Amino acid sequence: MQQTRAYWRKLDNAAKLFSATSNKKDTRVFRFYCVLKEEVDQERLQEALDKTLVTYPVFLSVMRKGLFWHYLEKSGLRPVVREEYREPCSNLYVRDKKDLLFEVTYYGRRINFEVFHALTDGTGATEFLRELVKNYLYLTHRGDGLADQPLLDGDVTIQDQENDSFSKYYSEVKKKKEKKPRAYQLKKPRKETGRLQVNESVLSVKAVLARSRELGVSMTVFLTTVFLMAIHKEMTKQQEKHPVVLMVPVNLRKFFASDSMLNFFNWIEPGYHFGEGGGSFEEVLQHVKEYFEKELTTERVAKHMNELITLEMHPILRLAPLELKNLGIRAGARLAERDVTAIFSNMSAVKMPKDYEVYIERFGVYTSTPKIELCMCSFGDKLSLGFTSRFDTLNIQRNFYRILKEQGIEAEKVEPEFPEPDVPSELEMKVFRFFSFFCLVAAVVFVALDFNYHPSVRWTLFTAAGIGSMWLALAIGFVKRYNLMKNAMWQLIIVTVGCILWDAFTGWHGWSVDFVLPIVCMVILFSMFIITKVQKNTAREYMIYFVMAGGYGVILPLILLLTNVVKFKIICTICVGVCFLFLAALVIFKGKEFREEMHKKFHV
Template identity: 85%
Template sequence: MQQKRAYWRKLDNAAKLFSATSNKKDTRVFRFFCVLKEEVDPELLQEALDRTVVTYPVFLSVMRKGLFWHYLEKSKLRPEVHEECKEPCSNLYVRDKKNLLFEVTYYGKRINFEVFHALTDGTGATEFLRELVKNYLFLAHQSEGLKDVALLDENVTIQDQESDSFSQYYTKVKKKKEKKPKAFQLKKPRKEVGRLQVNEAVLSVKEVLKRSRELGVSMTVFLTTVYLFAIHQEMTKQQEKHPIVLMVPVNLRKFFPSESMLNFFNWIEPGYHFGKGGGSFEEVLEHVKEYFAEELTTERVAEHMNELIALEMHPILRLAPLELKNLGIKAGARYAERDVTAIFSNMSAVKMPAEYEPFIERFGVYTSTPKMELCMCSFGDKLSLGFTSRFDTINIQRNFYRILKQQGIGVEKVEPEFPQPDVPSRLEMKVFKFVSFLCLAAAVGCVAADFNLHPKIRWTLFTAAGIGSMWLALAIGFVKRYNLMKNAMWQLIIVTVGCILWDIFTGWRGWSVDFVLPIVCMVILVSMFIITKVQKNTAREYMIYFVMAGGYGVILPLILLLAGVVRFTPICTVCVVACFLFLAALVIFKGKEFKEEMHKKFHV
């Protein structure tokens, strides 16, 4: 029987951070990839992807914006495979544009799965890629006798996949937060235009495990220590007054049972203060080992998880408008960055059915980051390392590999193969900037002429103000170009408010409220109706914009009518009646969608 998904769902605790803080320089996108031993067939990969989203339909979601929080909404969009043509981990979440939050690309023998972190975490991405690779290899080699093997437990439902495990395991805690010292920050030359630098290497799992066991620690503890030393070798004596601190994500599914494909991770922050004496490899290793043992207990992990969720649950913060929340989250994220030097993500071992292993070379992972990040995962005996940064230096990576060699571990450096980025033309932005410059030049020219010619009527100032008004409408249209309905709503506000201000500053004749306001309200509402028909939008897609435009057309003209500001009342009265009836029709004929949309947009 076909399982039914929820039409929309709230963001999990971690996703709320990613939705608020992502931008073009920090896209919050990570890539999981698989290198095969054969060239990728795009048609077979598309068919494999179509099968995969049937198994994991929770990925077919788009990000929407409510009054208090973002949320994810089920989408009819379907992903299309294409050859890699952009910088790795490029932006996937474009505000005001309804697009899926992941994509699958290929290049040579490599299958790439990139995903916006608000949609899932490393574990969810691993499961999706495993299913995708399995489906591809089955389609490519079924004629040779390769069997289709189910990777997902048949008892796992869609409701399990989209469950919020953060909320499930949250319990109130009262704990006094300890003040953290400011961590050492890498201050290296930035790469030109901020391009992401990717540095890969492959180690032998057996060699790393052997050396780790000789030292009496886990592989993660050993490599964490190597990372700390690699960074320390780039520090000056003056910089040693600050500790080196790594952020190490922790998969909470190892502590709390969960089949969720959403984010369900936390982190610990191992570090070492080299400026306080000591600092041999063995001393740092023992310090890191003790820290991991202390922090990686169910009690400590739950404590940290509950602290973060408690902030989200605060009644005053929950009722703050989304834009205000986003400002607070961004400020908090920037403040928290001072506590961390770099990031180390261990995605653990990727396992595939034995009969599929001969076709696979290795798996790998890396992520977009404003700092420096090391990601790793293993497949068979191959441990793939992926350093990413936006710094124009590889000294820390070089130090890392050199220390490994000193520890008796061979390092096979991999030169990542990427196509020449065919980034979509930036012609739109160039044209917008050029038009903006022309508007500015024209406005400045008018003002200069006004002061030189000394006319009795300051017509050039009015001309400059008119140019400014035109530019503002153009700018809003450009920024909101991905969503015509939202664009129309913004134009409604800009045009009507702008005209009222023009009327006030030119001696108030009332034309703005007698004619412009009601006419523009009705024209925009009709325009929105036409847009929905042309784009074939569903009621859920257009509802909130109809409600906002209709409400605007009722409330503002009605207030002005009752206050006696409107002198020519017929057009304004028609506007209020028409918009009111339009809203009433929405409630009567689309009541279910109306209630659902209001619940989504105003959920706290």
């Protein structure tokens, strides 16, 4: 029986954070990759990707914006495999651009899977990459007798993959606010280019496990301690008044049954206050061990998870408009960042069918970060460590490996190979900045002329204001260039409001509401109609913009007509009638899509 997907779905608790806080410096993108023992073939990898998406169609989604929340919508877009072409963990979620939230590339013997964190977490990414690599190796070596072995349990449905496990296991709790001491923050100089710095090494799993067992702790506790000590070595005595704190994500599937491919993780924050404690390796290790034992229980993990979701469920916060929510989420995220020094993510062991292991060198993982982050995963006896940062220093990484060596563990440094990045967006931004600067220069010149010569007709100020208006319209067009329908809506608002203000500040002659407002409303609505035909947009894609433009063309002119602000009423009356009939046609002929879009855009 063919399984069906929901056309749209709400974001899970963690995804709401990532959708609000992602930006060019912190893209919230992570890379999971596999290094094979042979060169990657592009066509075969494309075939393997298409096959993988049959198993995991939930990845074929795009981010959309509602009035109260973002949401994910099923998409007919298909990913195209290409050779790696830009900086690792580059932006995948571009606001207003309907693109898939993951990308598969290759370089030499490496298969890269990059994904925006709002779509899935480390566990979901691991499962997707395992399936992708398995399919690629099967297609490549089936002639050698390699069997196609299923990795996903046959009982797991598409609905299971789409389930929001946060909501499933949520139970209301009263959150007690705990005051945390501000964590030590790294103040290293940033790299001039701002590019992500990737530093990788490979350890022996057996060696790390053996040393961890000697010390009576888990591998994660051992490496957490090493990381804390490595950071401490860069601190001054003055800085020791702040604790060093790591954020360590926790896979909630280990505590609650879930087959979800969405985000389902939480985190703990082990740390050590070197200004108060002794600071020896053994003391820090014991402190971290006790912290892990205390926090990694089902009761404590559930409590922390429920506290986070309770905030999301607050009725007042739920009804706040999306842009206001985003401001609050970003502010909260910035405050939370002060509680953490660095991040340590353990993606655990990646397992593949035994027949496939001979073709695989290793797996690896790392992520974009505004701080310094250590990610790790293992395959066989190879433990891959990936440090990422945008700081112009490697001292902490050096300290980390020195401490490991003192513990009897040797690290093999890996020099990651990347092609020269293709960055056309940087050229676009440079051109836009030059344009903005020249507009500013011209405006300043005309204001200076007005200040010095005081012409009877203030044409200098009008020209400066005109330049400002032109810049604003073109700036909005540049920012919203990925979505022509949204661009048109913004131009409608800017042109009409701008003209009304211009009319008001020049003595009010009424031309802005008698002619400009109704004509522009009808022109924009007609332009949107043409755009939908040229781009062959579906009703679900154009509906909300038609509703906004039509509603704007009915409500504002009607208010002006009823209050007798409009003197030449015929054009405004025609505008109200045309826009009203347009909206009525949407409800009558596209009623199902209309109701669905209103539900999506206004869900709380």
